[in-house]
Amino acid sequence: MIKVLIVEDDPMVLNLNKRYIETVDGFKVVETALNGKEALRFLTSHSVDLVIADIYMPHLDGISFLKEMRRRMIKADVIFVTAAKETDSIDEVLMLGAVDYLIKPFEYERLKSSLESYYKRYQLLKRNDVIKQEDIDQITKRGYYNIENTVQKGLHKKTLERIRNFMKKNEGIYFTSEEVSEKLHVSRVTVRRYLEYLVSISELTLEIEYGSIGRPSHLYKHEIK
Incomplete structure (x- = not known):
């Protein structure tokens, strides 16, 4: 004890x-x-x-x-x-x-x-x-x-692992949340939440690409530390 x-x-x-x-x-x-x-x-x-x-x-x-x-x-x-x-x-x-x-x-x-x-x-x-x-x-x-x-409240471990594994398998490649959503058949809003969480714990890097028209694109990438 x-x-x-x-x-x-x-x-x-x-x-x-x-x-x-x-x-x-x-x-x-x-x-x-x-x-x-x-x-x-x-x-x-x-x-x-x-x-x-x-x-x-x-x-x-x-x-x-x-x-x-x-x-x-x-x-x-x-x-x-x-x-x-x-x-x-x-x-x-x-x-x-x-x-x-x-x-x-x-x-x-x-x-x-x-x-x-x-x-x-x-x-x-x-x-x-x-x-x-x-x-x-x-x-x-x-x-x-x-x-x-320790998974952030409101996130599900199985969904997190699917997205984490997908990003790891595609090491070094930038994806938008829309692209991950299409690949995994998970809603874009849901995917975005999990990608942001992985950025917050330093598993993914985020790059914001500013185009001449419309909103900037958020690009996510997994890199070996």
């Missing part, structure tokens, strides 16, 4: 996060704290596996809390669940070793996915003295939070 400490200054959000976390198999919230100072006091005499923390907190904010954890050599992983969107904050906590960063408001499925990925990592490292490269790939950014496994 993975022991969790939640650090959140809003009692309502704290209780909501606690309920969310305990719906995921393998996790148990053993303590909660309203700020970083309270959390550090608990951690001086208790061990946990995972800390779920906010950035914006009184007395000791989340970044200072994580720095102090590291200074005291407290061995616990940290996932931030916060409204902080500043890139400096995100960059700093990731450099300090945070294993994930969720921006409020977030979908419950995103938190569930993060915890399930963490659980796989935890089990793999705890149960084995030596692991293979492919195992490491599963717990690093290549496999740990694999974006292909």
Whole structure:
């Protein structure tokens, strides 16, 4: 069982996060704290596996809390669940070793996915003295939070895979949404949504071609990274 400490200054959000976390198999919230100072006091005499923390907190904010954890050599992983969107904050906590960063408001499925990925990592490292490269790939950014496994709300995996596979098979060729629609017999509006999603996760590149008449053409292409 993975022991969790939640650090959140809003009692309502704290209780909501606690309920969310305990719906995921393998996790148990053993303590909660309203700020970083309270959390550090608990951690001086208790061990946990995972800390779920906010950035914006009184007395000791989340970044200072994580720095102090590291200074005291407290061995616990940290996932931030916060409204902080500043890139400096995100960059700093990731450099300090945070294993994930969720921006409020977030979908419950995103938190569930993060915890399930963490659980796989935890089990793999705890149960084995030596692991293979492919195992490491599963717990690093290549496999740990694999974006292909998290489909945007409203999109269907089977349709996404059809369009993704079509673009991969036609590597390096630009297509309009109309052309993909004709090839796959899927409505143009639907195809456009999925192509835009694949662009948003950097699987496709988009080029806008401006003609002399009418609207510009949106051209999509898959390239090997």
